[in-house]
Amino acid sequence: MVVDTLETRELRYFxxxxxxxxxxxxxxxxxxxxxxxxxxxxxxxxxxxxRLLERNRRGVSLTGAGEVLLHEGxxxxxxxxxxxxxxxxxxxxxxxxGSRGRLVLAVKAAxxxxxxxxxxxxxxxxxxxxxxxxxxxxxxxxxxxxxxxxADVALMHAPFNSLAGFDSEELMTEGQIxxxxxxxxxxxxxxxxxxxxxxxxxxxxxxxxxxxTYPPGPGPxxxxxxxxxxxxxxxxxxxxxxxxxxxxxxxEHAAVPLADAPPVVTxxxxxxxxxxxxxxxxxxxxxxx
Amino acid sequence: MVVDTLETRELRYFxxxxxxxxxxxxxxxxxxxxxxxxxxxxxxxxxxxxRLLERNRRGVSLTGAGEVLLHEGxxxxxxxxxxxxxxxxxxxxxxxxGSRGRLVLAVKAAxxxxxxxxxxxxxxxxxxxxxxxxxxxxxxxxxxxxxxxxADVALMHAPFNSLAGFDSEELMTEGQIxxxxxxxxxxxxxxxxxxxxxxxxxxxxxxxxxxxTYPPGPGPxxxxxxxxxxxxxxxxxxxxxxxxxxxxxxxEHAAVPLADAPPVVTxxxxxxxxxxxxxxxxxxxxxxx
DNA sequence: CCCTGTCATACCCGGCGGGTATCACCGCGT
DNA sequence: ACGCGGTGATACCCGCCGGGTATGACAGGG
Numbered sequence: 182m183v184v185d186t187l188e189t190r191e192l193r194y195f196x197x198x199x200x201x202x203x204x205x206x207x208x209x210x211x212x213x214x215x216x217x218x219x220x221x222x223x224x225x226x227x228x229x230x231x232r233l234l235e236r237n238r239r240g241v242s243l244t245g246a247g248e249v250l251l252h253e254g255x256x257x258x259x260x261x262x263x264x265x266x267x268x269x270x271x272x273x274x275x276x277x278x279g280s281r282g283r284l285v286l287a288v289k290a291a292x293x294x295x296x297x298x299x300x301x302x303x304x305x306x307x308x309x310x311x312x313x314x315x316x317x318x319x320x321x322x323x324x325x326x327x328x329x330x331x332a333d334v335a336l337m338h339a340p341f342n343s344l345a346g347f348d349s350e351e352l353m354t355e356g357q358i359x360x361x362x363x364x365x366x367x368x369x370x371x372x373x374x375x376x377x378x379x380x381x382x383x384x385x386x387x388x389x390x391x392x393x394t395y396p397p398g399p400g401p402x403x404x405x406x407x408x409x410x411x412x413x414x415x416x417x418x419x420x421x422x423x424x425x426x427x428x429x430x431x432x433e434h435a436a437v438p439l440a441d442a443p444p445v446v447t448x449x450x451x452x453x454x455x456x457x458x459x460x461x462x463x464x465x466x467x468x469x470x
Numbered sequence: 471m472v473v474d475t476l477e478t479r480e481l482r483y484f485x486x487x488x489x490x491x492x493x494x495x496x497x498x499x500x501x502x503x504x505x506x507x508x509x510x511x512x513x514x515x516x517x518x519x520x521r522l523l524e525r526n527r528r529g530v531s532l533t534g535a536g537e538v539l540l541h542e543g544x545x546x547x548x549x550x551x552x553x554x555x556x557x558x559x560x561x562x563x564x565x566x567x568g569s570r571g572r573l574v575l576a577v578k579a580a581x582x583x584x585x586x587x588x589x590x591x592x593x594x595x596x597x598x599x600x601x602x603x604x605x606x607x608x609x610x611x612x613x614x615x616x617x618x619x620x621a622d623v624a625l626m627h628a629p630f631n632s633l634a635g636f637d638s639e640e641l642m643t644e645g646q647i648x649x650x651x652x653x654x655x656x657x658x659x660x661x662x663x664x665x666x667x668x669x670x671x672x673x674x675x676x677x678x679x680x681x682x683t684y685p686p687g688p689g690p691x692x693x694x695x696x697x698x699x700x701x702x703x704x705x706x707x708x709x710x711x712x713x714x715x716x717x718x719x720x721x722e723h724a725a726v727p728l729a730d731a732p733p734v735v736t737x738x739x740x741x742x743x744x745x746x747x748x749x750x751x752x753x754x755x756x757x758x759x
Numbered sequence: 760c761c762c763t764g765t766c767a768t769a770c771c772c773g774g775c776g777g778g779t780a781t782c783a784c785c786g787c788g789t
Numbered sequence: 790a791c792g793c794g795g796t797g798a799t800a801c802c803c804g805c806c807g808g809g810t811a812t813g814a815c816a817g818g819g
Contacts, residue, residue: 184554184558185551185554185555186478186482186547186550186551186554187478187550187551187554188477188478188479189475189476189477189478189550190477190807192550192553193475203765204765204766204767205764205765213807213808213809214808214809214810215765215766215767216766216767216768216769216808216809216810216811217807217808217809218808219766219767219768220767220768220807220808221807221808223767229554229557229558229561230558230561231557231558231560231561231562232561233557233561236765236766236767238765238815238816238817240765241765241766244561245560245561245571246557246558246560246561248560249556249557249560249746250553250556250557250560252743252745253549253552253553253556253557253619254553256549256553256743257546257549257550257552257553258475260542260545260546260549260550261475261476261477261478261481261546261549261550262474262475262476263542263546264476264481264539264542264543264545264546265473265474265475265476265518266474267538267539267542268518268520268522268535268538268539268542269473269518269519269520269535271520271534271535271537271538271539272518272519272520272521272522272533272534272535273520282534330542345637345742345743346635346636346637346741346742346743347635347742348634348635452635453634453635453636454541454545454634454635456541457538479776492796493796493797494795494796494797502776502777502778503777503778503779504796504797504798505777505778505779505780505797505798505799505800506776506777506778507777508797508798508799509776509777509798509799510776510777512798525796525797525798527784527785527786527796529796530796530797760819761818761819762817762818762819763816763817763818763819764815764816764817764818765814765815765816765817766813766814766815767812767813767814767815768811768812768813768814769810769811769812769813770809770810770811770812771808771809771810771811772807772808772809773806773807773808773809774805774806774807774808775804775805775806775807776803776804776805776806777802777803777804777805778801778802778803778804779800779801779802780799780800780801780802781798781799781800781801782797782798782799782800783796783797783798783799784795784796784797784798785794785795785796786793786794786795786796787792787793787794788791788792788793788794789790789791789792
């Protein structure tokens with residue numbers, strides 16, 4: 182076997198080109214000139230004995246092997262930066278195997294405060310518990326944060342987050358509600374169905390990103406819950422959110438339970454290979470809630 | 471942030487030193503001289519701003535941060551070599567996104583032939599199915615093969631294999647049996663309990679590796695099933711194996727069902743981030759069995 | 760037809776990764 | 790006490806390769 186491992190430099194370069202599909206822009210993003218980048222990709226292709234990019238007239242496209250390398254390479258790069266970040270964090274606090282290092286917990290900003298509060302309180306009451314740093318993040322960012330090492334553990338919400346590749350423990354299950362402008366006729370209803378909510382004339386359902394991209398539809402693309410709250414209050418959209426979101430409703434909002442919406446399950450999740458005592462302590466505490 | 475990713479060269483060097491706990495031997499293993507290796511590790515420590523190794527008189531030991539980097543670094547290295555291997559495989563066969571690439575399926579050697587046969591037959595009958603290469607492996611090697619890209623998918627046996635970090639689908643559940651020398655008095659029994667089997671005078675229970683190391687105990691350490699078969703036939707040990715192992719019993723063996731042994735669940739498992747059409751096809755076929 | 764935008768080629772240079780020689784240190788044996 | 794073996798660290802040198810600049814080849818478009 183000529184090659185059995187790739188340098189992270191090669192992976193960085195290739196993923197940049199594969200994402201931009203343009204050598205010039207990729208080189209700029211990497212802070213280097215275009216020719217050495219071209220050469221590096223050629224060397225990589227020779228080393229692997231595989232064609233990764235199809236250079237057509239006017240642009241570049243990925244071959245099948247290129248797509249594989251883009252996926253696998255991203256995972257490998259994330260693992261490498263995660264190694265750097267976690268090592269750095271481990272070294273900051275404890276001397277030798279004390280494992281009293283601080284843990285970084287990623288939570289969806291504006292998520293259920295109640296559960297988080299209970300978890301943090303219970304953990305703080307534990308003798309010798311690790312310090313917890315709470316890292317608020319975007320709607321579906323937790324997976325990325327765990328993968329690249331910016332976080333050690335996260336609160337995730339199935340079915341919105343994918344738990345693939347992580348170990349997890351179930352914490353809480355709740356229903357979902359529709360949030361409407363208070364003066365809308367449907368706000369008076371006792372319950373609604375997903376079909377009814379998805380098809381209100383003049384009030385399209387808001388969309389949020391699932392794994393990086395927005396699903397198609399007429400509704401506005403939102404990024405956080407305050408955006409959603411504003412648009413609902415203005416009578417421009419309707420939202421479907423977990424029950425615990427009642428906590429942040431405004432006077433201009435009305436909440437109506439959804440009869441047929443899938444339940445939202447909150448998990449505590451962490452990288453499957455973690456072996457940290459501090460993390461184990463937090464998980465044990467969480468499982469007892 | 472001074473550093474946000476590590477070079478695989480740095481990871482290779484560090485894991486070598488961390489495993490050997492000796493710069494000279496590590497350098498030899500890496501095929502280089504000791505001084506540049508020392509320097510590389512020092513640079514890595516400076517780059518991370520963290521002490522990784524404790525240089526005592528007479529030898530080297532890991533700090534807490536060093537242990538973290540050893541774990542995370544191994545994962546990152548596996549991911550990088552997996553990227554290389556899978557890309558190489560993807561490029562070998564298909565041109566462009568055909569995804570008719572061959573899949574490598576890791577199976578425990580001497581595992582249940584029956585299930586494997588059924589799976590391969592059903593898959594071959596599928597129109598346009600990917601070619602499957604069967605990679606026989608040691609008792610608990612499947613996880614490693616999936617992680618470092620030598621395999622794309624594996625048959626695993628809970629609770630012996632850990633499914634952490636993989637996606638999986640349940641295929642089959644079976645009981646376990648005790649395999650004894652045919653002329654042993656207990657061979658006549660209708661059923662046995664784990665406690666009885668574990669405490670037979672002069673016939674210690676064979677041990678096999680769990681995640682790389684052998685559990686403590688008086689019995690012989692075995693690596694594959696033929697070894698076990700031989701030792702049982704010689705009247706030197708007794709084994710506990712899944713029901714389907716009846717297929718390879720010898721005349722000198724006797725099988726006795728175990729009343730209280732935990733059931734063995736065979737899963738088909740694959741890396742959680744896989745997105746290959748060929749793999750999806752195999753999994754769909756497997757799920758229908 | 761030339762101009763523009765693309766990636767590839769040609770050539771040069773500096774830094775750094777690696778080698779050899781050597782040092783500093785410690786434990787140990789006699 | 791002293792020398793020796795074995796450890797990792799330091800000093801110094803060199804060649805390679807990663808990166809830069811200049812330029813070429815080629816295809817579309819106004």
